[in-house]
Amino acid sequence: MRQGKVLQITFCVVILFSCAFFTFLYWNDNKYKNDPNEGIQYLYDNWEFYYSVLLTPEDLKKGDTKGAYMEYVTIGEVNNYSNHNPYREAHGCGTYVLHLQLASEKARYAIEIPEIYSAYRFFVNDELIGQCGEPGENDKNYREGIQTKIYSFEAAGECTLLLETRDESHYYSGMTYPPALGTESVVLQRVYRRIIFYTTIAVLCAFNILFTLYYCVKFRSSLKERSQRKNVMIFTGIAFCGILFMGYPLVHYLWQCRVHPWYTIELMSGYVITFLIVLLHNRLTQTRHIMEKGVGYGMVVLAAVMCVIVFLYGNFSARLTLRLEVVFSFVVFWYKIVIALYLVGRSVISVYRQQTEGVPLLTGSLFYACSYMWDRLYPKFEPIYGGWFAEWATIIMIFASGFVLWRRLLQNAKQAELLQKQYEEMEKQMKIQVRHMEKVNETVEYNRRIRHDFRHHLHAIDTLAKEGKVEKVSEYVANLSEYHKKGRSQGTLFCKNTVINALLQYYEDNADLSEIKTVIRVCADENLPVPEVEFCIIIGNLLENAIDASRPLAREKRKIEFYGKQEGAMYLISSVNYYEGEIRKRGRRFQSSKHTGNGVGIWSVERVVEKYNGMMTIDVGEEKFEVKIAIPIE
Template sequence: MSRTKKLRLRVYLGMLLAALIASLFFCTLYHYNNKYSQRTTQAINGLLILSEEDLSENPYRYLWNDWMYYPGVLLTPEDFSMGSPNRYMIYTDIDSSNRLSVSNQRKQARYGSGTYAMRIQLPDTEKSYAIDMPEVFSAYRMYINGRLVLSMGNPNPNAYRGATGKRLVTFVPDDDGTVDILIAVSNYTYFYSGITYPPAFGTPAALNYLRFFCQGLRLCGIILLLVMALVCLYFFRKLHLTNAGWFALLCLCMIGWMIYPLLHILKILPIFPTYWLEILFFYLTLFLLVFLYNRICGIPKWIAACSNGFAGGFCIGISLFYLLSPKLPDIAIEWASVFIAGDKLLLSGYLLISSFLMVRRRTDLHLLLYGSTFFACACIWDRIFPKYDPIFGGWFLEWVCIFLVCSVGISVWHFLTEGYRQGLLLEQQYRVTEKQLAMQTNYTQQLNEQVEIRRRFVHDFRHHLRTIHAMAEQTEDKAILQYLDSIEAYITPSSAASPTHSSRPAVDALLAYYETLTRTRQITLTLRFALPDKIPLSDVELCTILGNLLENAVEACERLPKPEERIISVKTSVTPLLWCMTVENTFDGVLQEQEQKHFRTRKSDAAYHGIGLSSVEHTVKQHGGTLDIYHMEKTFRAGVTIPSTK
């Protein structure tokens, strides 16, 4: 079997294994971490009877089954003083599809009022119990045994005020162990309405432990994301790695999405902009995931632009939809839910296909492929298991987004460590180069001093020869005259001195070296080089920029088979504010693109790939300059701009 076929088989098997693990994970969550699949005694026809054994085996349970529901009215305990009120009532389960105004089982409206009621019969013991109330949309009053124990916002339609929060209420049953729960709810602001998440009932110790564990688990995830964001921000500032900055922003958006359950416990919040911000952070997270996938996988620019535009446009559209949702009809809400589900499936398909195509030529992207597989499975199982509300942790998409963020983070970390390693290598090379250049500069200065001494000596000696020549002419000694003529011809320079391009000996020496090198390798080099009087670059930095750019240009030209095609041009321009230089060379049209906008050379030692351009960019940015790289079909151009000092 060929290496290519083995790689493809490995990719297929990896995807299959990831899909099986993801499916097993989500099925396990559904069956064992689901408020609706918890095996506890539930109410029947609005009555829940619990024994000592029930409470011992399950110290807490979620009340989702068979609530008595009175649509269209806000009832109080006085309405039940003479028994059940003479009102229309149905038995309903608590889930996210609930709506307040119910005309029949098929048609529901989200705006209006309603009252939920349940009676719990407990053992006749003097014990305290608690109810953990989730977010209820969007204002309610809660009565237990005729007493008002909790109020969130104002459900009165004439003075309506929406609010949201999570609260734990403790109470003691009546003497006979009876607990009558009455919750009057109104909603005129949100597209969810009424009680959509089941309340938890149990002992205060069990519910407090449950709260602590759930929110502690969420807090650990937020701290992990915050640490990753801070580390990436450090590397972004230190090494100027753009992907690190984008990943830090992704982590912060993920934190913004995940932190709201904690805020709901700490403080009562308004409906808007609380849930609008939560949704905005969620879709910003999805947008940044697509954006980083495109950058890491090296997706073609037009495909990346289309996918980024679609994800960003959907983020803006859904944000506007949530802002306008109070004024939209119910049919618009239903269609929006269809579009949202379709967007998630489309997004998962794009991530899966793009990472699958890229992993066949880049073996370091397997983790992104498996993350995409998890995301696709999450979207599918989320549609298969619609009645799911987690006890611990988050929803399917929260779990998979954390996995995706971690997989993207590992890929970004690979670039960070590689960039840091290159930075250390560059720093070491810089120190060695600085020492060598200092020694070379010192030697050049000594050599120039010796040349200047010789030039003065020759200049003075020629005057002495002319004096002796005049004296010999007076005595008409032809032998002496002939010998003097031969000496003068010997000491007369036969060729012009080497040209200088600047007032920097080290720079001139480097340019002279490449003039000689290009002649020996049959490369046409055009030099139009000048430096301003005041430029912030040292000799080491100038030689770093010139040396790396000219080395890459010579390396690229050597791959061209015909000498007449090998052309390098170095041009500079000087203005009162800027010094600009362009190094342009021909090449064979083959480029190896790496992270961000750089291109790797094709050196035999892979450890040095891309270091030259990184070194140039690092040096240029230290002085507030820019490095711009362009390429056409057969021409590569690097442009450097440095601000001049005043």
């Protein structure tokens, strides 16, 4: 029942959010919905197109179209020269002409020419303004070159824009994206915003990679499982492909690119991301059901096969026919639907099984699926600043997968750190037990020797007494008493509690090994303010920190004073030691001097004291560190 409500809420929220988000983009970040009053207009309508000919401004003036018919095209409706004519070739050449009516006074304008496939010459009226690549008079003189460029020119009144284009190598052909015309400041402002957007996305993907690598270095002990290492490697691949997939507009602004290999890499990156997301999705929502495993493997194989198809499609784009391009678009359409439905279905099952990964993955998968739906509902969309619908969906999926993976990795890191601390604590307890047993064995051995030698001492005393040597008897007894006093090795008796006494003896021995003078006075009987285990946590952490701080000091400064006693209804603990260097704090937490990050010892003591409604104060002097604790005795 609870999982059903979670699914209903997640579906409603994500679908409503995607509706609002993509509708907002459609009306506010769409070249086809741009307001011309903002000082810029996108030239997508009323273009004259002459198929299979390259016309110059002089040809137009003479009325010589070289036998080609003029037809009107809307830029963005198709991505090739066909203009909905299925009998045309996928490659070739064509001329685009647009007549504009500008202001009567001469002014300077800027025009952004996006990627035109795959070479062009650009004229304003009779003047050649610029070119990219070389369209040539035929395919032998053709030289590809693709780049987003900004040109400026002066014009007034009637103005004619002419673009000679040729493509012999790309899977697109001609002018696919509408140019932007306006004042220089407005055009450049929009270009800069677009660059900032894609730079931000690329930086975030790079941050994902750096964070993952940092985790691998810092918490490598938690990556001992092979599955965890694979998950980290897969996500690193997703983030790296995200940089390629979202960073291509930056490349096109900066450099003129050839079709091969750059556009194949650009096309492949999106499909490799999908493949890796499906793979990671399967690994994060693992199941024991054979049918689900089979479907999961099938989707991975499908995504891998699609990557191969896309690779071949990009590399052999020069040999494509229009029919093959249509078939490829059909295959891609259904492939995306199948993958989106699979990811959503797998996430729904994960939610029903109460897996913690379910809701984040379902959110990303639903948004991913909704992006395809809205792409069909809003086909006439090209972003001004941000990304396409599919790019936004990819970003959300990357961060949803990253969130799930990071959370799992951090949980593993915390668990590994906890296990390490437990191991260290067990090792410390073993040392205390071993040391205590050694002292017990020494005491037993000493008592055995006493019993063995006792009759010899009696014979000696009896002989001296019979001889009347009373003074010798007294001297012998005194020497014997001193001998036994020096021979005792059972350790200092600090208190009646055996466990606490053994712990205090352990730390006293550690301090003696480092030549640290200790003054320990602890009264601990059955009436302790906290359970015995937690009392040992307080004593152990305070004494261990004090010994660690005292070791680097000069011998005369190595001193620890530790007191514990009951006064009225309170149990008071005081620990004093000296130190050198800087004591660092971050907020309320002391920073460790043994490793980077927060210290654990003082924090553990604080938690025990707070648990039993006690008070704890820490006084940090220039060389003196003092901890005072008061815990009520119930």
